[in-house]
Amino acid sequence: MLKINNLHAGVEGKEILKGIGIEVNAGEIHAIMGPNGSGKSTLSSVIAGKEEFEVTEGNIVFEGEDLDELxxxxxxxxxxxxxxxxxxxxxxxxxxxxxxxxxxxxxxxQGLEEMPASEMLKKIREKSELLEIDRKFLSRSLNEGFSGGEKKRNEIFQMAMLEPRLAILDETDSGLDIDALRIVANGVNRLRSKDNAVVLITHYQRLLDYIIPDFVHVLLDGKIVKSGGAELAHELEEKGYDWIKQEKVSN
Amino acid sequence: MELKDKLVSSFFAYEGNGLDVHSPIHDICSDAIKKFDKKGFPTKKEEAWKYTSLNAVLKQNYNLYPKGDTGLEFKDVMRYFIHEIDSYKIAFVDGRYSSNLSATSHDGLDVCLMSSALSKPKYRIIIENYFNKVANTEDSLTALNTAFLKEGAFINIPKGKVVDKPIQILHFSTGKEPALMLQPRNLIVVGENAHVQIIERHQSLTDNPVLTNSVTEIFANKQAIVDYYKIQNDKQSASLIDNTYISQKRNSHAFVHTFSLGGNLTRNNLNFYHKDEHLDSTLKGITIIGDKQHVDHHTLVNHAYPNCESHQDYKGIFGDRSTGVFNGKVIVEKEAQKTNAFQQNNNILLDDKATINTKPQLEIFADDVKCSHGCTVGQLDEDALFYLRSRGIPAKEAKALLMYAFANNVLESVKIPEVKARINKLIAKKLGVNLGFEL
Known part of the structure; x- marks a missing residue:
């Protein structure tokens, strides 16, 4: 589904991503973990097409199509x-x-007709129930005066409404209390299918107790330095990122 | 002949036309033309006109006295009214009253014409007490309007009257003349404890040049509430100089919203004068223009008594080569202790060639006051734009949503839902988007 090949990208001539390679297939959940400043958010922004970042080498292929010009x-x-x-x-x-x-x-x-109002309402009701969102909340101005948790829950609600093939969740767990984390994780798990994929970008292992990834990648200084299964996240939680840094140096 | 000379000579040629030469009003008009003759049109040399040049606008050969009935029917111009609501209407076509477009009243209030107020004895005292009493007689454009006093709206709301529906004042120009100058003069007197809502619009129906130099005097007596909306969305060939003077008495509330979305050159001189304590003035505006359009807001709030408030909030969005001016003058006189005066002017420039000159001008002579002002000039927030686009909303629509969000708090305070809906529509049209819901 998503293939990132030797991706180099940066902003204003400063390279942040220094050769990233990841492959995500339909039905999979990947977690990308890394300390602050490792390039996690840059990676998600580059995949989504933020124009401020420039891809200098490599590419991102989604469903067989190079995203570069999109x-x-x-x-x-x-x-x-x-x-x-x-x-x-x-x-x-x-x-x-x-x-x-x-x-x-x-x-x-996509060349489709507008969604009929009744269908839209039904969908809104369904998805807001899934994320335990109050009806009143839906008539409020988008994100205005929302708490950190409400904003994050609203992001997942939007994801549920848009039904993407690939969802990248950037630090969705930050600022969430345990109940909100459970609701958000539950929403993501319920929306999982064999046709879509999820990339979780996170600093901490916390979210991964609720959403079990198939693969975990460690991002350090713009490079994937280690990949593994869900157990890698636990190891990171225990030993911290320094352990990987040292391993990298000794290698 | 230059426009100034043409105006002055035609004043003397038509002097006394329709007015008793022995009336005190005649003296006011004569004094006014002398003042205009002496001062002339303002030029860029004057501080208040530094960023707005009338030169190009004054070059047209305007007809000052259009004749004849234009046969304009309501269906031709219905869309310029807020027709969704029941309202009183005073409509003018090429400067003349149009009875078939209007719905006036003398039933418990007067919604009628300046010409009849000037000629009927029963209004003599009101005219004597209020006419030309708050207008700045030293201002040359105001003086010019006074000299050519002929027609306009006259609204008189008696004490305690809560007007049951809004009043709409519309000035149409039909393009029957190759170029036309209009000088409507409105007088609005709102009695003690009375409430009124007024919507005003100037609309040209063709591309022939029109210059309107309008003067409106509004008197809000004790506890009166005046809620005034100016919709400025005229053709590229139409220019407007709108001079509004508001005098407020104790515990009165006056709100003026100005929506400037069109026209060639628009100059709003909006002036508030406080005549007693415990009152408030609210001035809000949204300006969204492009092409080579020019909108200039010059506001004045004169705090002369203690314990009064004023709130100003103007949002401007400028595209292409359009130019904007905001000059907000607040005077707090020595006696006006415990004044709260707030002023905010935020602007977004969409293009490198668009400009805004914004200047708060606070003159504070009292020591126990709260005054604040802030002005910003910026671009659309790139992060916000990316957020919307990442949800599948195309760049153009995403920009429109952000501009709408930017102007939203001014729109929020519009109290007539149908006016709000109309402004929403005009903004969406101006931004060239159809978002599938009413903004």
Missing amino acids: SPEERAHKGIFLSFQYPVEIPGVSVTNFMKTAINETRKA
Whole structure:
């Protein structure tokens, strides 16, 4: 589904990603872990198409297509979703209206008719129940005055509504209390299928107790330095990132 | 002949036309033309006109006295009214009152014409007490308007009257003249404890040049509430100089919202004068323009008494080569202790060639006051734009959503839902988007 080949990328001439290679197949959950400043958020932004970053070498292939020339919205239309670490507040635009716009713009791009209002409402009801979101919440302005937890839950609600093929969750666990973490993780697990894939980007192992990854990759200074199964996350939790750094040096 | 000379000579040629030469109003008009003759049109040499040049606008050969009935029907211009609601209407076509477009009243209030207020004895006292009493007689454009006093809206709300529906004032120009200058003069007197909502619009129906130099005087007596909306979305060929003067008495509340979305050159001179304590003034505006459009907001709030408040919030979005000016003057006189005066002006420039000149001008002579001001000039937030686009919303629509979000808190305070919906629609149209829901 997603193939990242020797990806080098940076901003204003400063290289942040220094040759990343990952392959994600449908049905899989990958976790990318790393300390602050290792390039985790840059990687997610580059996959989603943030224009401020420049790819200098390598490429990202999604469903057999090189993403290089595609705008963020075109990537979204192809089924890539990025859950933001810091979702932006949009006063005056309700969560519901925002979702309608996002879904219908995506459908338009895919050559489909607008979603009928009744179907939209049904879907909104269904997905908001899944994430235990109050109906009143949906008529509030997008992210405006939302708590950290509400913002994150709202991100996963958007993901549930948009039903992406590839979801990248950037630090979705940060700022969540244990109940919110459980709800968010439950939402992600329920949305899992053999046709879609999830990439979790996280600093801590905490989220991975709830969403069990098939693969764990460790990102250090713009490179994947170690890959393994779910047990690698536990090892990191125990020993910290220094252990990998030392291993890297001695190698 | 230059426009100034044409105006002055035609004043003397038509002097006394329709007005009793012995009336005190006639003296006011004569004094006014002298003042205009002496001062002329403002130039960029004057501080208040530094960023707005009238030169190009004044070059047209305007007809000052259009004639004849234009036969304009309601269905032709219905879309310029907020037609979804029941309202009183005072409509003018090429400067003349149009009875078939209007719905006036003398039933418990007066929603009628300046010309009838000037000619009927029963309004004499109101005219004597209020006409030209808050307008700045030293201002040359105001003086010019006064000199050519002929027609406009006259609204008189008696004490205690809560007006049951909004009043709409519309000025149409039909393009029957190759170029037309209009000078409507409105007088609005709101009695003690009375409430009124007014919507005003100037609309040209063709691409022939129109210059409107409008003066509106508003008096909010004790405890009165005045809620005024100016919708400025005229054609590229139409220019507007809008001079509004508001005098407020004790415990009154006055709100003016100005939505500037079109036109060639628009200059808003919005002036508030406090005549007693415990009152508040609210001035809000949204400006969204492009092409070579120019919108200039010059506001003045004169705090002359203690314990009053003023709130100003203007948002501007400028694209292409458009230019904007915001000059917010707040005077807090020595006696005006415990004044709260707030002013905010935020701007987004969409293009390198667009400009905004923004200047807060605070003159504070009292020592126990709370005054704040802030102005910002920036671009659309790239991170926010990326967020929306990553959800599948195309760049153009995403930008529109952000601009809407930027202007939203001004829109929120519009109290007539149908006006709010209309402004929403006009903004969406201006931004060239259809988002599938009403913004």
